[in-house]
Amino acid sequence: MNALKSDAPVADAPVADAPVTDSALSPAWARVQLALLVLAVDPAGLGGLWLRARVGPVREAVIAGLAAVPLPVRRLHPGLGDEALFGGLDLTATLAEGRQVRTEGILARPSLLLLTMAERCPPGLAARLAQALDRPRHALVALDEGAEAEEVLPPVLADRLALFLALDDIPLAERVPLSLDAPVIAAARLRLGRVRVPERAATVLTGVAASLGIDSLRAPLLALRLARVLAALRGHSGVRREDISTAAELVFAHRATRWPEVVDAPPPAPEPEPDQPSDTQGESRPGPEDIPEELILAAVRAALPQSLLDRLAAARVARASAGATGAGEARAGQRHGRPLAARPGPPSAGQRLDLIATLRAAAPWQRIRREAALADRLVHIRPSDLRIKRHEDRSERVVIFAVDASGSAALARLAEAKGAVELLLARAYAKRDHVALIAFRGAGAELMLPPTRSLVQTKRRLAGLPGGGGTPLAAALQLAQATAVRARAKGLTPILAPRRKPPQRPGRDAAFRRW
Amino acid sequence: MTKPAPKLPTPRQPFPFSAIVGQGDMKTAMILTAIDPGIGGVLVFGDRGTGKSTAVRALAALLPPIEAVEGCPINAPRRELCPDWAEITSDRIVTRPTPVVDLPLGVTEDRVVGALDIERALTRGEKAFEPGLLARANRGYLYIDEVNLLEDNIVDLLLDVAQSGENVVEREGLSIRHPARFVLVGSGNPEEGELRPQLLDRFGLSVEVTSPRDIDTRVEVIRRRDAYENQYDKFMKTWRVQDSDLQARILAARVALPKLKTPGAVLHDCAALCLALGSDGLRGELTLLRAARALAAYEGDASVQRRHLRQVAPMALSHRLRRDPLDEAGSAARVARTLGEVLP
Numbered sequence: 001m002n003a004l005k006s007d008a009p010v011a012d013a014p015v016a017d018a019p020v021t022d023s024a025l026s027p028a029w030a031r032v033q034l035a036l037l038v039l040a041v042d043p044a045g046l047g048g049l050w051l052r053a054r055v056g057p058v059r060e061a062v063i064a065g066l067a068a069v070p071l072p073v074r075r076l077h078p079g080l081g082d083e084a085l086f087g088g089l090d091l092t093a094t095l096a097e098g099r100q101v102r103t104e105g106i107l108a109r110p111s112l113l114l115l116t117m118a119e120r121c122p123p124g125l126a127a128r129l130a131q132a133l134d135r136p137r138h139a140l141v142a143l144d145e146g147a148e149a150e151e152v153l154p155p156v157l158a159d160r161l162a163l164f165l166a167l168d169d170i171p172l173a174e175r176v177p178l179s180l181d182a183p184v185i186a187a188a189r190l191r192l193g194r195v196r197v198p199e200r201a202a203t204v205l206t207g208v209a210a211s212l213g214i215d216s217l218r219a220p221l222l223a224l225r226l227a228r229v230l231a232a233l234r235g236h237s238g239v240r241r242e243d244i245s246t247a248a249e250l251v252f253a254h255r256a257t258r259w260p261e262v263v264d265a266p267p268p269a270p271e272p273e274p275d276q277p278s279d280t281q282g283e284s285r286p287g288p289e290d291i292p293e294e295l296i297l298a299a300v301r302a303a304l305p306q307s308l309l310d311r312l313a314a315a316r317v318a319r320a321s322a323g324a325t326g327a328g329e330a331r332a333g334q335r336h337g338r339p340l341a342a343r344p345g346p347p348s349a350g351q352r353l354d355l356i357a358t359l360r361a362a363a364p365w366q367r368i369r370r371e372a373a374l375a376d377r378l379v380h381i382r383p384s385d386l387r388i389k390r391h392e393d394r395s396e397r398v399v400i401f402a403v404d405a406s407g408s409a410a411l412a413r414l415a416e417a418k419g420a421v422e423l424l425l426a427r428a429y430a431k432r433d434h435v436a437l438i439a440f441r442g443a444g445a446e447l448m449l450p451p452t453r454s455l456v457q458t459k460r461r462l463a464g465l466p467g468g469g470g471t472p473l474a475a476a477l478q479l480a481q482a483t484a485v486r487a488r489a490k491g492l493t494p495i496l497a498p499r500r501k502p503p504q505r506p507g508r509d510a511a512f513r514r515w
Numbered sequence: 516m517t518k519p520a521p522k523l524p525t526p527r528q529p530f531p532f533s534a535i536v537g538q539g540d541m542k543t544a545m546i547l548t549a550i551d552p553g554i555g556g557v558l559v560f561g562d563r564g565t566g567k568s569t570a571v572r573a574l575a576a577l578l579p580p581i582e583a584v585e586g587c588p589i590n591a592p593r594r595e596l597c598p599d600w601a602e603i604t605s606d607r608i609v610t611r612p613t614p615v616v617d618l619p620l621g622v623t624e625d626r627v628v629g630a631l632d633i634e635r636a637l638t639r640g641e642k643a644f645e646p647g648l649l650a651r652a653n654r655g656y657l658y659i660d661e662v663n664l665l666e667d668n669i670v671d672l673l674l675d676v677a678q679s680g681e682n683v684v685e686r687e688g689l690s691i692r693h694p695a696r697f698v699l700v701g702s703g704n705p706e707e708g709e710l711r712p713q714l715l716d717r718f719g720l721s722v723e724v725t726s727p728r729d730i731d732t733r734v735e736v737i738r739r740r741d742a743y744e745n746q747y748d749k750f751m752k753t754w755r756v757q758d759s760d761l762q763a764r765i766l767a768a769r770v771a772l773p774k775l776k777t778p779g780a781v782l783h784d785c786a787a788l789c790l791a792l793g794s795d796g797l798r799g800e801l802t803l804l805r806a807a808r809a810l811a812a813y814e815g816d817a818s819v820q821r822r823h824l825r826q827v828a829p830m831a832l833s834h835r836l837r838r839d840p841l842d843e844a845g846s847a848a849r850v851a852r853t854l855g856e857v858l859p
Binding site: 045082085086089094099100123124127128131134155156159193197202203205206207209210215216217218219220221224225228360363364366367453454456 | 562563564565566568619620621623630631633634636637638639641642660661664688704705706707709726727730733734736737738740741744745
């Protein structure tokens with residue numbers, strides 16, 4: 001830490017104060033510019049950026065701004081295979097050179113990974129990318145075009161990306177050229193290693209994250225990292241209060257799962273004492289030691305419109321419960337899904353030849369065959385070598401439960417109905433089906449749980465199901481159908497199981513049967 | 516325009532094991548398997564950002580080195596145990612760190628079990644075996660991150676090998692078998708998908724981790740991680756000492772383990788507990804006892820006592836119970852409840 005004292009060599013270096021506080025920019029656009037600046041300074045440390053926006057000139061402008069990030073851009077798409085990511089056998093070169101030549105995977109070198117259609121990223125790919133991000137070499141920009149609330153980036157990735165930008169609310173008129181000065185960025189990068197962090201910064205950021213209901217500890221870590229970057233960018237020698245506040249805004253706003261109601265009062269969390277006996281450099285303490293959490297909370301709150309936050313929170317819940325299905329792809333034919341091991345056999349209709357496996361099978365015999373062969377060929381392949389590609393091809397079922405939680409049912413036997421549903425659930429579990437839960441009562445029906453395989457979740461929702469109100473059967477059936485249609489679009493086979501109290505009014509039960 | 520090249524971080528050692536804040540159960544479970552690999556591995560399930568992967572990667576630094584024949588692909592301790600196909604000529608025994616092999620999610624079957632050595636097949640027309648990850652993990656650890664997302668065909672393969680301790684390769688005209696005894700360590704997030712019960716059973720211990728709930732602990736996590744990232748040398752200097760202390764303790768426990776006494780009453784307790792919980796088979800009892808012995812050795816006791824059993828019972832048994840998918844509290848709570856009844 002002692003080496004950090006001299007500020008002299010960096011005093012003349014360019015500082016980003018001007019562009020960061022440029023009054024010509026609209027607040028939303030200034031935020032975009034700031035996000036890109038910090039990303040350019042420390043791409044790997046910050047993990048990356050979650051960019052939720054539809055395709056359009058605004059998004060294009062932001063993507064163009066990514067050129068300031070000092071990493072080569074590699075585009076990924078959700079269907080990407082492992083060979084492209086991690087590299088594989090280079091067949092032509094292998095055969096030509098007579099030794100094994102491997103292609104380099106995308107993840108082999110530090111790069112800026114641009115994941116298109118991130119909302120459709122399957123859990124397998126998300127997990128691989130998350131593992132890649134855990135070693136801080138790459139940065140990921142997830143282009144999330146999700147139109148509906150439940151179509152969002154997989155949480156395992158969202159958790160690792162410090163920054164979030166939603167562009168759909170930014171009018172085209174606000175889009176002005178971004179000023180991302182290379183010298184400013186380079187100077188900030190130089191300063192970054194020497195930025196001092198006051199003792200209390202970690203405490204404050206953790207406290208704010210906790211009062212916003214953010215569980216993952218990556219959030220305060222990323223915020224601390226970002227505060228450092230901001231201080232470097234603004235030419236501060238240590239992290240100041242405004243750096244912490246901006247960092248909290250950028251990192252926490254979209255992760256918040258609850259809002260402390262009274263922002264002016266101190267948060268309920270016990271405030272650790274602000275004494276700093278361990279601060280060895282009292283004379284050069286970087287910022288005001290008193291950084292009130294309330295102020296930072298208020299800043300975070302102001303950062304994003306509430307409606308957007310609500311939507312995101314809902315989406316997060318939906319996504320978290322969507323479990324292993326992710327944004328499921330259509331599972332049809334032999335050409336989709338995750339590849340399985342190749343199988344011997346001639347390719348017929350709808351089946352594709354696995355070239356590498358075929359060559360692999362043929363390889364050991366080459367020398368023998370060459371000696372026995374009449375024609376001089378580079379590779380000797382016999383029908384017995386042929387291998388065909390296989391893909392995981394499984395259409396899964398989703399059982400949609402529609403539970404009557406109306407007042408009459410609640411009075412009579414809601415508990416029994418719950419019990420019955422639980423039994424059905426257990427059966428669904430045994431068959432590895434997905435389960436969705438719809439409850440109808442009062443004024444309408446509600447999708448309590450989008451299709452998921454997590455029984456624990458279903459059970460929890462079911463147990464917490466309140467009773468009371470009217471019986472909006474039509475709404476329930478409509479919602480059930482909508483859920484079924486959506487499930488089918490994802491390649492699942494929907495099955496409907498309406499559950500209500502035992503028949504008392506024949507008319508309505510007849511409706512069930514007809515349906 | 517030339518872009519300034521990003522400064523690459525120098526290769527770093529993983530975050531030190533002793534510096535992990537809290538998560539006592541997870542750390543205990545890992546130390547126990549390090550003392551007695553026969554316990555059969557650890558499964559860590561929990562939320563995002565709770566230090567699952569960090570702990571597993573840190574484990575490698577704690578494991579004492581092994582002795583193996585130089586150049587042997589399966590880390591055989593003696594020359595005569597080296598497989599023929601490896602064509603080992605050296606007689607030298609070298610010390611190498613306990614292998615901790617990462618099984619990446621996207622791994623192919625070829626890479627796991629080993630396959631035909633294409634290079635030699637192409638150039639010399641020879642059928643040679645290129646060993647896979649299972650060979651490398653022999654006598655060491657096999658770590659699977661996001662174990663619940665692993666492809667089914669790879670899981671099948673692992674189940675078989677983990678059971679038999681032998682990898683049998685019958686493909687592409689090769690017929691090869693070699694020992695593959697490893698400790699399976701898995702981690703995952705249950706929200707992303709369920710783990711097959713068969714694979715679950717292959718793990719000796721299982722622990723669930725959650726994010727710490729109190730602010731001070733959380734702040735401490737952030738502080739240490741920040742120090743690791745930004746004052747690496749200083750941080751490692753502090754914690755490396757603690758790690759080597761821990762390693763010494765593990766080694767001492769390994770020595771003490773065979774001499775440990777197991778009173779009949781403890782065996783009785785084990786059986787009573789497993790009976791009351793209705794765990795399938797006897798593997799539960801055996802693991803429970805082994806884990807309790809390892810814990811007693813680690814704590815420097817001369818004999819296994821009931822309190823050791825009590826401490827390891829949840830991690831040894833909770834994943835072996837016949838699963839009730841609708842049991843909200845989870846099986847750990849069931850074990851705790853039964854513990855209170857059976858071993859007051």
